[in-house]
Amino acid sequence: MPAIGVWMGILDRFRLDGRLALVTGAAGGLGAAIAVALAEAGASVACHGNRRAADETAERIRALGRDAASFAADLGAADGADRLYEAVAAKMGAPEILVNNAGMIYRDEAENYSAEAWMQVVQVNLNSVFRLSQLAGRAMLERRRGKIINIASLLAFQGGIRVPAYAASKGGVAQLTKALANEWAGRNVQVNAIAPGYFRTENTSALQKDETRSRQILDRIPAGRWGEPEDLAGAAVFLASPAGDYVTGEVLVVDGGWMAR
Numbered sequence: 001m002p003a004i005g006v007w008m009g010i011l012d013r014f015r016l017d018g019r020l021a022l023v024t025g026a027a028g029g030l031g032a033a034i035a036v037a038l039a040e041a042g043a044s045v046a047c048h049g050n051r052r053a054a055d056e057t058a059e060r061i062r063a064l065g066r067d068a069a070s071f072a073a074d075l076g077a078a079d080g081a082d083r084l085y086e087a088v089a090a091k092m093g094a095p096e097i098l099v100n101n102a103g104m105i106y107r108d109e110a111e112n113y114s115a116e117a118w119m120q121v122v123q124v125n126l127n128s129v130f131r132l133s134q135l136a137g138r139a140m141l142e143r144r145r146g147k148i149i150n151i152a153s154l155l156a157f158q159g160g161i162r163v164p165a166y167a168a169s170k171g172g173v174a175q176l177t178k179a180l181a182n183e184w185a186g187r188n189v190q191v192n193a194i195a196p197g198y199f200r201t202e203n204t205s206a207l208q209k210d211e212t213r214s215r216q217i218l219d220r221i222p223a224g225r226w227g228e229p230e231d232l233a234g235a236a237v238f239l240a241s242p243a244g245d246y247v248t249g250e251v252l253v254v255d256g257g258w259m260a261r
């Protein structure tokens, strides 16, 4: 990397030309918005989908003139992360940017929460995040350059209601982010998380439909509106780019002011 300030202008330091990114859960919602934003900044993108294929996102990216392909994997399966990483590496190469965005939520009272639901949420939201980070991280460490961005949640800080496995797994994601950042910072691999507030996606459709909860949520957001997936794009590009090279182990809240209140 050239010495900062010598010839790289500040906006150039946000560019991702020639980088390969892997974004999980990129078929829609926050993952699709992040994948497209990284491509707009210059990256090629491996777009992961599960039940819904990420073909449409890959198509949007190719229309921008960037390379993209879609990959399917169930990250709830014990070998899902390994299979996904192997398929991406074989077809597109080792990603220099990994966005662990795929996640699921299951709602029930803690006293009735099934062991099966608990295991599935933790597998998708935490175990697969660790395994993908480990696989992608090894190649990044060898290359001495890499960025990992984990999508956490406000429930990395707060307990939530009727979502014990989600809160526990997202709290784990925040701690894992710091643990990996500590080990890998000296080898130029930055590991950060983004904690989105309340965004309009499938993940929050139950809350959006519940008039009382929806009003309570809106009343507490200083910005006075739900987030749109594109509201996450700037933070993701920043953390993926050389502009963020001295930022690591951070959990960046993007929430319209919720946590400040």
Ligand code: NAP
Binding pocket: 024, 025, 026, 027, 028, 029, 030, 031, 049, 050, 051, 052, 053, 073, 074, 075, 076, 077, 101, 102, 103, 104, 124, 151, 152, 153, 154, 195, 196, 197, 198, 199, 200, 201, 202, 203, 204
């Ligand atoms: P979303 O549209 O439901 O996206 C979740 C993605 O995760 C989907 O693409 C889904 O794919 C994938 N996924 C779920 N289970 C999977 C599995 N077993 N294997 C592989 N992929 C799986 O919701 P979103 O809001 O964009 O969520 C993206 C991330 O942001 C999640 O980690 C979520 O926890 C986090 N988040 C969202 C909000 C919000 O307000 N929306 C707030 C805080 C954090 P399939 O549907 O195909 O299975």
